[in-house]
Every structure is written in C-alpha cells, then in structure tokens.
Amino acid sequence: MPAQDRGELRIIGFLCNWCSYAGADTAGVGRLGQPTDLRIIRLPCTGRMDPLFVLKALINGADGVLVSGCHPNDCHYSEGNFYARRRLEVLKRFLPVLGFDARRFEYTWVSASEAKRWQSVVSDFTEQVHNLGAGPDLARASS
C-alpha cells in the first residue's frame, strides 16, 4: 500500500557512514523521537553522492530527498564533502529547471555526536515536505 494513504510521505536520506549515519544512531540511542517517513541509504561518503541519485528518486516519485554528511573540513576521506557540497548546490539550483520544487531536496551536515541536530534536521525536513504535500505524479503527467 502506498505510503501516502497512511499520512506518510516517501523521503529518502543518503547518509555518510562516518558522521550522519552514526549521528542518526546516536539519536536512536538517545531515544530522540522523530517522524517515521525517512528511509536511510548508507553511503561511504557524501562524495559518493551522484546528483543523479536524487533525480532518479524524485522522478520515481519520492516526495523528498535528504543528503547529510560530515561538516566541511571533517571529512573522513579529507575532502569528499567539499565535492559533494559543490555538486549538490548546483543540483539544488538546477531542480526548478527540471520542474521540481527545490524544497523537496536538502543537503546538510550532521556529525556523529550531533544527535539533537539530527533530530531537528529530520523533523524540519519532514515537515517541509509535508507542507509541500505529495510529489507530482510523473506517470500520470506523461500519459
């Protein structure tokens, strides 16, 4: 049954293994309550984040995409997140050109110890996506 029917939206999170994924773990250990919409995909680094993953997700009908990595300068691989920042910033500006609301995509930095920050990032982004509502149904639009 599609998620929308039960009041949930489909949000995909691409998280860096070394910081944000661990930060989400820390938030879990701290039992910091969060909305349940987010589904997390673990990446070795946000530098691994191909902007096309975001587009693919949005085209397939995801209602929101969140990317979270290490704070600039704190990359486990020394510079991966700098490349991610450039690529994702370009992507964010490019989304409206493709017909997507840029607010459906966010990228952010959360370290392994920032459980509270992770909680607010997830809560805020989920709320933002819920305010936008379900994403455009591309299948219907193209037929």
Next chain:
Amino acid sequence: MRIGVFVCHCGSNIADNVEVARAAQTSLLYPDVTFATDMMYTCSEAGQSGIEQAVQEHSLDGVVVAACTPKMHEPTFRRAVERAGLNRYMFEMVNIREHASWISKDKEKNTRKAQELIHMAVEKLRQNSALTPKYFEINKRVLIIGAGIAGIQAALDCAEGGLEVLLLEKESTIGGKMAKLDKTFPTVDCSSCILSPKMVDVSLHPNITLYAYSELEQLSGYVGNYQATIRRKATYVDWDKCTGCGRCMEKCPSKKARDHFNEDLTRTTAINIPFPQAIPKRAKIDANHCLKLLKDKCGICEEVCPTQAIDYNMQDELVTAEVGAVITSTGFDLFDHSKYGEYGGGRYQDVITSMQYERLLNASGPTGGAIQRPSDGKEPKKVVFVQCVGSRDKSVDRPYCSGFCCMYTAKQAILTKDHLPESESFVFYMDIRAPGKQYDEFTRRAIEEYGTRYVRGRVAQIYPYGEGLMVRGVDTLMGCQVEVEADLVVLAVGAECSKEAPALAEKLRISTDQHGFFTESHPKLRPVETNTAGIFLAGACQGPKDIPSSVGQGSAAAAKILALFSKDMLESDPQVAQVNLPRCIGCGKCIRICPFGAIQEVQDRAGQPKAEVIETVCQGCGLCEVTCPQSAIQLNHCTDNQILAEVNALCPPKTEESFE
C-alpha cells in the same frame, strides 16, 4: 539467487515497537527471498548458529539481517555468514533499532518502515558479488603524539613489545601536566618521584626516538603505511652538543620570559631548561625574549656555553617518517577562569588556579614549596577552594564534569594543612564526586582528619576585602548566605580540550565531540580506537581523565597496536573502486580527484592510457565513481546499480522508460 531474511527482536528493544514476525513474513514477498524468520537475539550464539543452519538447510546464497546498527554487528554477522560457507559480502544489514524502533512508538509505521528497509536491502543484495580481500605489508613503527603520562606509558609499552616508537612532544620536555604536580591523590605520593623514572626510561629506551619541541605537520597514508611530517621547532641550541649544565641560564640577562612550567607565577630567563628533571635536559631559547634574536645585542649564552651548542641561526626543520599506526595522547588544557567576571576575571592576584597552587606546594616550584600568596608573599591563614570552575556550568559552555577536581581539591586541602598546620581551609562544592578506588575514603579524610570545612554551594562573588578577599556564596544545606574572609582563593579549574586539538583532528582525519575532545570508535566497547583505522587515543584528549585512567588507556592503546602489528600483512578492505577497462577513456579525472593517490595511469596493450586502482591504497570513498564521465569506475559493494536498486525498491519506476 536464494536469500534468507532474519529479523531480530533484540529482546524487547525492537519487538516493542515493530511487529517483527510480520516484517519477517512479508519479506517472503520480495524477489529471491526463500526463507525468512524472526529471532530473539540474532547476535547471540543461538542466533548466529541459526543463520548458519538456515544457510545450509535452505541453500541460501545471501543473507539479510534486520537488527541494530551495522556499526555494531555488521562484522559479527559477516563472520557468521562466512562460517556458513558464503562470501562475507553476500550479506546486508538493516537498521531497524536505532533508525526505527528507538525513534518512534508508532508500531504500524515502524513495521512498514522495517518492511521497506528490508526490501531495499534485499534489492541491494541481489546486486552484490563476492569480494576477496588483498593483503599488504605494514610498517611496524608507531608515532605517539604527546608525551604526558598517557603517551609515556604507551611509548614504553610499545617499545617493550619490540616496536619502534617515535614520541612527539610540543614542549621542550616530556612529562606533561603530571610533571607539574606536587603530589598525587589518593596516596599523596610525590608526583615526580613516580613520573621521573618513567621519563628516564623513555630517554634511555633503544626503541624510542624522542622528538621534543616538535609537532605533527601532516599525516598522509593509511593504516600500516602512514607518512608523517614532523616539524622540529627551532630551539636555537644544538641539542646534540648541549649537556644541560645550565650555565647559560645563570648568565642570561633577559629574565622576563614567560615561565609556562610554573604556570606564570614567576618569570624566567630567555634561555631556559623548564625544570631540573626535564627530559631531554636541554636548553631552549624563547625567541620572544632573547636579546640577541630580538635586537642582535647580547650573545652571552654563546660565550659561556662550554660546548658551543648555541646556534642563533637555527630554523624549523621538517622530518618525514614512515609509521604504521598513531597514538594521539595530547591531553587537555585548563579552563580559563577569566571568563568568570564574578571571581575577578583574573584581576585579583590572590585568586589563583589549582595548577598554580600545585606549583606553590611543589618543592621545585618558584617558592621552594612554601605557600606564599602571590600579592605580598605572606603565608595565608585561610584558604578557600572553589570547585567546578568551568565544569558543570552551561553558562560557560562546559556542561560536563571534569572528573578529577573534587579529588585534587581534597588533596590540596590536606597538603595545605600539612604545610601550614595553623591554617583553615574551606571548600565550596556542588557534589563530591569520588568514584575511584580509595577516592571517597580520601575525601572523608580531608574532612574528618584534616578539618577541611566543606560548604555545599556555589560561590557568587569574590571581591577584595581589607588585605585579603571576601568569598560570598550560599550554603545550600543550611539554606543561608555565607561569607568567608580568605587570604588566598584557589579555583578548581576544569579540563577542556587542548587548543590544538581541532587542528590535529583534521590532520589525523578523526572526529571530535562538541567540546573538542577526540571521539572514540564506540563509547563503551572501543574506547581507545578511532573511526580511522590505525589511529588510537590515550589519555585526556578523549575526555577528562585522572592519572590512573590515562595510564590505563596508554597501555590499552599500546596493546591494540601490538595486536595489530602481530601480523606481518594486513587485510585490505575489498570495498574499493574497480575500473571497467573497456569503458575507461583514460581522461585521468579520477587520478586527479583521488585524495589518497590510489589511482594510477597505466597503458593497455594498445598503448591507450587507462586508470588502475591500487587496491591496498584505495579507501573506498567513491569520489572517483561520481567523477568518472563514463561510469567506468565503480565502487565494489556500493555500485551505482546497488544504490539505484535501493532507490527503486522504495520508489519503483513509474514509467516504462529506462533511465539506466
């Protein structure tokens, strides 16, 4: 492909908020899943052998476990899968505890989340392939940064274990904070008497190379094969010639240099050996105060030096070294109490820090062990100790407890009574935290045998009063305001991260917590490891620690390295980038972008340039994969197809068109 799905109850941790059995049952609907079950504790012996059994009985060739975070038990289950005869990379882990059951109590939504996450993992696993690790040679030399007690202990243990050790110290002598202390709690034995022999051992050990007055400039490489660049700061004294006789110190006319070792209670000469037991016992010139270096006048030390060791033209020197592992034991700094305006903000001479008081008590300190207050040199009759200055106080961003201040304050109160039997001591405290062996007995002794007056409450204000100071605070047990006239006030300043810690963390590619202390790999089970392989932590750089804990961590880090180096070859992680040669056009973008220099250009048989990944150097970040215009380079176990399989599992393509 035949996939088995195992969903864990984790006791009630998951089962309370996720319908585990239902999540397991629905897994059978996903492609290739031929077996699914739920288990009470999948990580237990019964759980692991259950997986092994199921793999054999149902001829599974892939396993999905939905349980806790992979950071916890992914290696555990990989081993179990391997025991069952599968390749360890034919395994995927789903996090339904930290990322589902622990963050929401909505069982319906959590269950759906678990189901979808399992579906994503199954789709990824269908794209997995068996991977085999490579082996690489390692350099069994250890770099230890910081030669306080934790670093000294680690260096001695590594050296005793037969490893070559490079020991770095930013000051001109090793010993760290412990060398400044007078006595140690709870035994009240002399700090330097137990530390100095270890310092001498360091200097004499054939396996230890000491780089004093040196700092780490840069670190590159990976576990087993790090390249360190060390900056040997200019001392203006040739340490090969210097004998530490001290004649230069006697004759130096510039006597206004800062005396860091004595916590600025006094001034010292521009050319200086910090203290008599210094290791190495070598002189160093403070360039900010040397008349020769500042104004090209003087040159007396050069004249009096019996071994012609003085070299005013000395420059910083960069040394490179190959090491296999690194221990960072850079310690802590003391909280700057001038942030507390109500305690004078550093304006009152007779309001001093606990470390300054330690130097006053110390027989090798500026007063020769006589307690004299800084303003007029008089013996104090009443000493007030204020605890938790820069600890447990959110208003100065130090919400944590520094751990050792309660104990050293009790020690200093006892020593005050020993030095000045007529004196009276007061301690303002929030709670007495004395959880170590013999610690609580020790604080009781300070109160009961030494008559120290403990007042439970915060000090609100310290201000000059007559010839001394007035300490105004509250006694929360009596419920009244108290005022104590004091001749000397000692602030028990807390610990904070070393000022250089954030910069060092960047160089070592390790992380820090919100207060700048280095983060361990797991707060309970991996306390001396970091998330960067081959880099270990010891002592207070990881969080405030007393001497026994620092020594314990120093030994623990050394033991970890001895275990790591007990093998001659290390296994490399096969989750590395791989080049699809026919697709590679030899543009070289991946070579330029790789942060590790793990990709090199080679020529194929037709003489065309191609990229080649050095598997043992590649760290598996995947930066090259996104950069490659041809998608010719793919990160094993995290290929584009694997990630897209997860995306498609969650959001199935709605149109017939293929975007691949």
